[in-house]
Amino acid sequence: MAEAVAGPLDQHHFAIRRLHSLMGIVPIGAFLFNHLLTNSTAFLGEKNFDDHVLWIHHMPWLLAIEVCFIFVPIAFHAVYGVVIALQARSNVSRYGYGDNWRYMLQRVTAWITLVFIVVHLVHFRFAHWFGAESYAAAHPYFLAFTQQGFTMWLPMSAWMVIYVIGLAAAVFHLCNGLVTFCITWGVVIGDDSRKRLSLAAAALGLLLMAWGLISLYALGTMEARGPGGAEPAHVAQHEHLS
């Protein structure tokens, strides 16, 4: 059975590997950047976030874009990535070089990110399949809806831990993947240029991480006013008591 599958995979081995490498940067890396951009508008205020998400929801061909440029590339990158990851025999315990650690972490963060994306999709994108309210019903109070999501099923602290781990794994995988992409395609060749690229990727990683963290901070601490611009329930209650 394995032989039957091996045919076309072998025939287009190089092209599939290169496609896998490319997909990680475009569109998946570009999508992650855009996703962090959207999230970070929460830090700028409820109206910013709601307006931005509303703009996305009003994009023409939204579902087609979502399927062609997000779901399909991520599914391909994940499934073929599992094939690649299973071929690794990591040996950092014996050869603890920094680059070898990054090789191992690239695969570990791949598994973490894969699990996290599934959790994240169930948590927000497809939560209505699992008995939660549809995100479409949140229209146009997306921030309030998102915040509710962070107390759904689990306490907010648990969700925050999950999201910080998922964010860190995804950002590491992207930024280290940017370096390996450049080696794979022959953009950088020599050791010095590779080191410069690694430093730049590390700086980018820290930046993306900080960007993602302030979004989570805003989502965790902001008091969304929700529908009708009413005071959040617990604030109103507090004032009533006093």
Next chain:
Amino acid sequence: MADAQIRFRIKRQDKPDAAPYWDDFVMPYAPGHNVVSALMYLREHPVNARGRGVEPVVWESNCMEEVCGACAMIVNGTPRQACAALIDQLTQPITLEPLSKFPVVRDLLVERERMFAALKQVKAWVPLDGSQDIHEGAPRISPVDQSLRYLFSRCMTCGCCMEVCPQFHEDSRFIGPAPLGQVALHNQHPTSTYFRSERLQALMEPGGIADCGNAQNCVKVCPKDIPLTQAIGELGRQTTVQWLKDLFVR
């Protein structure tokens, strides 16, 4: 230092399908020993640390000056040439293991055929003239190019880079770093460029350059300081161009 000793802990295997086991050896200290010369002493005195007579340890070696690659083994956890591993610089007991990525024939002797098969697969040679000269006069090579190529030409197919590569193992088809270095070398040679496309196309097969995982261990253990990661980067670029040519030109 009259009572000084050299202690070994050697991973042994009686035949290819036998289970490996550890055997300890002790021999009198003498200055200037390397692992191969010490193994020669043990071959003359095949008695293990418990005083039992055993079959002499089997290993492979030739040149004794780190140019042939035959005596590659894992010395104190690091793959290297046993002849260049000086006893005075090693922590004792000195552990010796066969390279783990190749089938063991006996004790420290392994079958490295897979590496030579890979060199054939990628045509890692300079073609001789056929019925006619394929170049006019001696090809000119600048000293700068020559010095880089000299580094690659020092590869002795010892297998140390394969040993540390997490992508190279018995269940993978990856040809490993050493043959990639040879493709980089031969694709630069003026007369050898005739095979350039064929070499690159061979590298684009399953087990070729796309199977490199960028762990970059190879370059760190190479006993000949061959810039293997540079070769891999260069071949990444060459195969990218070759791929696009095959897609759009052919």
